[in-house]
Amino acid sequence: MAECARRRADLAGMIGTGSVAVIPAASQKVRSNDVYYPFRQDNDFWYLSGFNEPDAVLVITSEHGSDCHVSLFCAPQDARQARWHGDYAGLDAARTEYRMNDAYPISQLDDLMPQLLQGRERIYSRLGQDAGFDQRLIGWMHAQSTAQLSMPEELIDVRHLLHELRLIKSRFELEMLQIAADVSCRAHARAMGAVCSMHNERDITASLMHDYISSGCQSAYPAIVGSGENACILHYTDNNQALPEGGLLLVDSGCEYQGYAADITRTYPVNGHFNTAQKALYELVLEAQHAAIAKATTAHCWDAVHDAAADTICAGLCALGIVSGGYEKAMKSGSYEKYFMHKTGHWLGLDVHDVGDYRLAGESRQLEVGMVMTVEPGIYIPPADESVAPCWRGIGIRIEDDVVVSKGQARILSAALPKSVADVETLINA
Numbered sequence: 001m002a003e004c005a006r007r008r009a010d011l012a013g014m015i016g017t018g019s020v021a022v023i024p025a026a027s028q029k030v031r032s033n034d035v036y037y038p039f040r041q042d043n044d045f046w047y048l049s050g051f052n053e054p055d056a057v058l059v060i061t062s063e064h065g066s067d068c069h070v071s072l073f074c075a076p077q078d079a080r081q082a083r084w085h086g087d088y089a090g091l092d093a094a095r096t097e098y099r100m101n102d103a104y105p106i107s108q109l110d111d112l113m114p115q116l117l118q119g120r121e122r123i124y125s126r127l128g129q130d131a132g133f134d135q136r137l138i139g140w141m142h143a144q145s146t147a148q149l150s151m152p153e154e155l156i157d158v159r160h161l162l163h164e165l166r167l168i169k170s171r172f173e174l175e176m177l178q179i180a181a182d183v184s185c186r187a188h189a190r191a192m193g194a195v196c197s198m199h200n201e202r203d204i205t206a207s208l209m210h211d212y213i214s215s216g217c218q219s220a221y222p223a224i225v226g227s228g229e230n231a232c233i234l235h236y237t238d239n240n241q242a243l244p245e246g247g248l249l250l251v252d253s254g255c256e257y258q259g260y261a262a263d264i265t266r267t268y269p270v271n272g273h274f275n276t277a278q279k280a281l282y283e284l285v286l287e288a289q290h291a292a293i294a295k296a297t298t299a300h301c302w303d304a305v306h307d308a309a310a311d312t313i314c315a316g317l318c319a320l321g322i323v324s325g326g327y328e329k330a331m332k333s334g335s336y337e338k339y340f341m342h343k344t345g346h347w348l349g350l351d352v353h354d355v356g357d358y359r360l361a362g363e364s365r366q367l368e369v370g371m372v373m374t375v376e377p378g379i380y381i382p383p384a385d386e387s388v389a390p391c392w393r394g395i396g397i398r399i400e401d402d403v404v405v406s407k408g409q410a411r412i413l414s415a416a417l418p419k420s421v422a423d424v425e426t427l428i429n430a
Ligand code: GLY
Pocket: 221, 252, 253, 263, 346, 352, 376, 400
């Protein structure tokens, strides 16, 4: 809660005296008929409040820079709700436990917001995401002032400022991300170690989900468990095919802890031994990943990480005869992108593909201490690609780790999970 209070003060300092930030919580979403999806809080709201209930609204008023007044509109405690679903935190806890200056019933939002906005100059909120909420904001701005004070005339998207804050992780956030990575690594390792006794992609998926939930976590995104040719489908999530003897298995999965995600991929042989072609491509992806991770320091910009991976993969694919025409030509034409068609990573945090700009003023941004990213090069040879020798066809490999940008070498949050050919084979055959 102290951390959330600091974040609110930081945001207040950014929006400046006379500004108000209005941030709504997520709502429950219907899965079908009267059944809801498990509730997942909105990440911006969660970042600023630590409050995990639906349909609340946070109002941060900058009084003097980072000196702010914070109100939470939320559900009051309710005896009937308590009997059916467990109780809401309520208004008293909002003030004491969650450190809000004021707490009001959410039912009073439309009545009280015009008063909170009187005399303020501008509102920061998330615009264009929820048309109904945008309309309510405009309605409050146009409400009659009761105290002859002017109402705000400017409505500004808060995301740019708020997401710059979220991009640089605090010590607390790095601890949460490390826990998510640790639990994910343990789950991956247990699945990898048991793969010889598993029969179907489902078995691996179930093993991962078991380990996440029993560790107090949940899956951060639908796991990708693709065996054989399925590994070439980037967003494969059917996870229901028999594991092919002699094939590779690509497992892209991570859990979230306290909202913070891990995103980890390992690719390994179902029978515990890479064949010659699989090993050649695997070692190339691993070399590309090492080259890319070496660029995840404050001495480099965002694009340098991808460029290092692309350069290594392009040269390797040329050397293996998979890409023709020579390295210079393949780099220039981008012909290698047929086999490496995604970028090498993304920011990681509360969102798996976390918020924050990758470019500033048109330039690839300089990396800064506390940025967290994935580094995940891959090679995917389409099964029907007749331009390559049959031994390569249908091989899909990605290796993905989560790294923290540092001044020197990047810190790898997921370093505990084996990835060299020798370590992977040893774990599977142990
Ligand atoms: N699991 C999604 C990604 O790797 O970006």
